[in-house]
Amino acid sequence: MEQTNNIDTHTRRIVTIILLVTCFISLMSQTMMVTALPVIQKDLHVSMNAAQWLTTGYTLIIGVVTPLSSNMYEKFTNRHVFLTTLGIFIVGTVMGCFATNFLTLLAARLVQACAGGMLMSFQMTTMISIYPPEKRGSILGLSSLVISVGPAIGPTISGLILQVMSWRYLFILVLPFMVLAWICGYFKLANYSQPRDINIDILSVVISLLGTALTLGSMTALTINLWLGLGMLISGLLVLTIFVRRQLKLVNPMLKVQIFLKPSFRLMTIVTICAFMIMLGTEQMIPIFTENVQGVSSFMSGMILLPGALCNAVVAPIAGHFYDEHGPVIPLFAGFTVILLASIPLVTVNAHTPLWLLTSAYALRMVGNGMIFGPALSEAFTKLSLAENSHGTALNNSLRQCFGAVSVTMLVVISNLPAKLIVGIRTSLWVTVGLTFLMIITFIYYLSVKNHLKE
Known part of the structure; x- marks a missing residue:
């Protein structure tokens, strides 16, 4: 994605508002489930260890997906990436609205997470690209606000909702905001990036997915079985070492x-x-x-x-x-x-x-x-x-x-x-x-x- 400093101030503001609001809701949605876990555990008749995967799995998928984002921004236009990614988040949210069992609910959260990881990186990359360097501190201050406040306020908002509504409203109330953001993006978000015809190294993608999944998954495994967790952690770090060595050798690396x-x-x-x-x-x-x-x-x-x-x-x-x-x-x-x-x-x-x-x-x-x-x-x-x-x-x-x-x-x-x-x-x-x-x-x-x- 190329830097574009010749965008007029009005367009920058519109793009900034759309991206910050979208990313804020995505990050808030990430932690809203924390307060709801005991309720979901009873409603869907699952153990707390199983229910915990609604939050652990979300974090795991974000960590897995985020490294892929740089190639997406280079290969496709900013408009294409935003609308597709937000569309995926909306699909996951709709799935959550109608989930009748735990597996469907977990799938909904993982679909949301796929989009959430991309949205967070897309927001930061875009803001850096459309603002001149002398404005970078101010604009990344807003970005850090979203990154910090979104997850922090999620459990509080969730607690308020759960006082009077069921856990499904954690999805239902998010949906209209994301649909509105998609509509605003469709009509207001112009193409200002120049995609490049790059070949994505599939082997790097696979190695990255495996290494990140093992490393992040080990954090949960450590709380269940020490040796299993350590084995996954060491394996994950070894796989990520292979990934880094491969990136250093490639002419057009994934990262x-x-x-x-x-x-x-x-x-x-x-x-x-x-x-x-x-x-x-x-x-x-x-x-x-x-x-x-x-x-x-x-x-x-x-x-x-x-x-x-x-x-x-x-x-x-x-x-x-x-x-x-x-x-x-x-x-x-x-x-x-x-x-x-x-x-x-x-x-x-x-x-x-x-x-x-x-x-x-x-x-x-x-x-x-x-x-x-x-x-x-x-x-x-x-x-x-x-x-x-x-x-x-x-x-x-x-x-x-x-x-x-x-x-x-x-x-x-x-x-x-x-x-x-x-x-x-x-x-x-x-x-x-x-x-x-x-x-x-x-x-x-x-x-x-x-x-x-x-x-």
Whole structure:
């Protein structure tokens, strides 16, 4: 997909609104099922382990599909990719509306996930392509808002719906918004990309699918059988190593993994991954703590997370605009400081910790995350050529999804290791503090490399 800076402002705004709304609903839909799992378990008479695949399978498919997105953007026009992908999501949503058994419902979720992985990458690649570099921070600030707030607000919205309606309305209420987005895209989304006649390497696709599926699937397997999970993880990493070696040899690779040789992309991608892991990990640990230690309802747990999502929504665009004007140093170091301050009450939680303190600490962490994610994402793309943007987006999204799944599984496993759950939860939250220090060290190293290259 070629960069197009000569698009008029009105068209850019329309495209931006369509993409952000579509991606937001897709990401929100991804986590809406979390609150509904107990209800679906009883209604469709399945075990909780089986019901869990409605969320685990969704994440797995997104991780598998995302690496394929870069080739799709190069081979087809932006209009073709958007309308087809959104059409697939609508089909999955309709299937969910009429699902009468668990297998049909699971199939509906997996079809949605196929489109969801493509939509997330398409949104980022398109926004980078249609805006000039000096606006990249602001526009990726909006993108990071969607990536952070969509999944965070999903369980809360789902909890509200399930108070008065059945789980089917999690699909029924999403459907008209997606159909409207498809209609708007059909009439308002013009062709501004130039597709190339490329040959997609089928063997690379198969290796990528297998490696990603084994690696992500191992995260679920680890919670069931340690040796099975480790075997799948090692096998997946070996297959992905073969995939990387093949990409380095191909003239037209499925993914240009060579862009990892660029320090800005490599190091700032690590920062975005750590920020995402911290966000998902905290988002997972707080409901586990409130529901299992303090006896709070799942709906109330979702409400505890809501202010954090709203804070992130406010901060992310501001941080992106600040990055455009002043660079990454101030927003990132401010974000690191805020996250560390918010960690103090989190790593010392006990059965008597007031809910307002948990809510405030999580909201503060989301403020810090909003300061970091957008500017770090923008900085990661500064040295990529126009032709490399779609590959960078696919790699960044794929790695973020994979490590996000790793963080959730890792923290849940750690929280269950000690005899007392409260000790395990504190330990898990200390791990997120460790990830914060990893971000700080990585960013300081990046600044030293950046300054060295200027000399």
